[in-house]
Amino acid sequence: MMNRRHCLQRLGTAGLGSAWPVIAGMPAPERLATWVDGKAAAERHSERAHSLAPEDAFHLAKLIPEFRFETFVRGQSNAAAWEACQRIAGDPASAHGALYLQGGQGLGKSHLMNAIGYQVLAQNPRAKVRFVHSERFAFELRQLREAGQPGQIETGLDQYRNLDLLLFDDPGFLSNKPSAQSVFAHVFQTLLERGKTLVFSDERFMAMVPGINHRLRDLFSQSVEISVAAPDLETRLAILRHRAAWWKIELPEGVAMDLATSCPTNVRELEGALRRLMAESRYVGIPIDPRMARRVLRDFSPLANAVT
Template sequence: MSVTAQSVWDNCLSFIKDNIQPQAYKTWFEPIKPVKLTNKALSIQVPSKFFYEWLEEHYVKLLKVALVKELGNTARLVYIIKMENTYGNKKPFTEKIPSANRSNVKAQEVDVPIKNKSPELKNPFVIPGIRNVKIESQLNPNYNFDNFLEGDSNRLARSAGMAVANKPGGTSFNPLLIFGGVGLGKTHIAHAIGVEIKDKYPEKTVLYISAEKFTQQYIESVKKNTRNDFIHFYQLIDVLIIDDVQFFSGKSGTQDVFFHIFNHLHQNGKQVILTSDKAPVDMQDIEQRLLSRFKWGLSAELQTPDFETRVSIVKNKLYRDGVEMPDDIIEYVAKNIKSNVRELEGAIISLIAQSSFNKKEVTIDLAKQVVEKFVKNTKREVSIDYIQKVVSDYFQMDVSTLQSKTRKRHIVQARQLAMFFAKKFTKASLASIGSQIGKRDHATVLHACKTVDNLSSTDKQFRKYVEDLTKKLSL
């Protein structure tokens, strides 16, 4: 039986498979293709330079033992890197590199040169004319885990954030997508993860950026013909945090460039953290290939904090500001401002300001005045519970009837209207709406919204229901 590259490699794989974890074998050895066997030198094809570097760093001894076992002490291994260049060059490139630790071999020439290697990497955060090679993290140290209080509404997101901070790129939470309505702490927790990583791993390059600024930088790079510099810069990052990723909606060029950056970072074991005002399933005009990657890791929802959590947030805010306040006033504020953390903290700041500027003692009456003005001047966020109550009252039924499994036409329509208005007036995800309105799934909510849209345009009586309820919920 003649010895071929395939037969030698198959025997090597049998040995390797017995000596490493199944997942590592699948990731790092299954994609390799044996190409040729020449004078005890086995050439293997790998999909990227990173792939080759990883093999050399982590599995070179195992490869050496396997190869010597098959071909003897003079065995040599040559890597052939073959991949499509994702940045616009049409030619794939092939580079032959002899394995490290083989001092008797000279490096072979590159068949097709790798283009786009810039001697001076452009940092989009550096002002032109100012020399600055260090990448600043753009993190706000005031946003940390110490002042991000845990409650039922944020426990999953906070715990996942802590896990990522302890082991960036080394957990299954990659990417970590944190989503939820305005003022619930998405930006806070994103910064907190970055701040914690910088503290634990000072050598890692961490970068926080809003999706809007990322898009502006990308547009600028296209104008100046420095797109590849832009891509290469972001490929250097160890931990990339992008805030408000829903801003990419409809921007195909930005989505395309982020897709390549994301792939590179993820394949290289780097950490990606994203925030959004909605779950991946609810994002509009985002390419399917990006949405599928958003779902690779963990999507954690931040919900409206419950009463106990709101009380804790107020007390923590007062403690940090060195202010004392009676418990009954704290509870009054927490009870009446429910929508989000930002409004809650804003009300406390207003209360302290009113008290100190007017030299008034903080009383329950002062608290009522401040909360009343604050709530009046703040756009009210309608809750799903409130929507269900308004719709149930309008159709003269109980909320439990609205949520029931019955298929009676008028109850089904009321339920569909509640789902439609929950999507219209709240920031809740479709899954969250379905869960709160009779434990339905997101597909049922999506169907309900389409049905309401269709009936509104074809059924005069149904259109009146929509108009009446819109007025009631907009008051």
């Protein structure tokens, strides 16, 4: 795994183009656009992309509205990933290649991928961007095959081969799915040959995922790989303060410190605890304080009994 300085040197001032040779290959299901059938649907998607307002383009790409760069808290644990994603979003035309973000659950990988898509579409609503999850890809590929209509798979895959930016979550789900891996590799190769950009995120690097064929493993090995680590205490506190300001809630420093100390590895759980406090404060009409936090979070693992 490369360190931050090496990664950014490989990215170069021109983006990702000089860092990534041509390689091959192809979020949660609720985030993925429905795979529409047939050539007419693919063409309809392309036509819409050329006339969309930014808000409509965001919806079509299946991006999460809250996940933008301005809502992401940068710290030492995610600085290299943040800079690489900023570079792609700032100049997607020259950033062709593949970036692979690795890290545990709830550390901001999906947030960063969404942020790239939002910035690209804000600058150019006509850009063809999509955020997808490997589980949804495999499911819809199976649907296309079961339909049994000649050429339907090819026309369905055109929606991916014609993208400018593919944001692909959890490629490790394709483990032990040789047919899906083969199609994935073909789409991936096509996008790279066309000078497009791909961003992946997973808990493991593909070299550590079993059940991946040699071709796909070799192709992923050519990606720029950056790890996202668990945030340190200072970053966790910054996240809580940022979210509290964003959600317009008063968060006592003592409660913030207790939350940050008690949830060291998962930002999603940290934010979930803060959401509970926010809901209780707003709906019951009481301020957030240590006593209220103890009561509300007593059954919220891993924060149970953590607030003093």
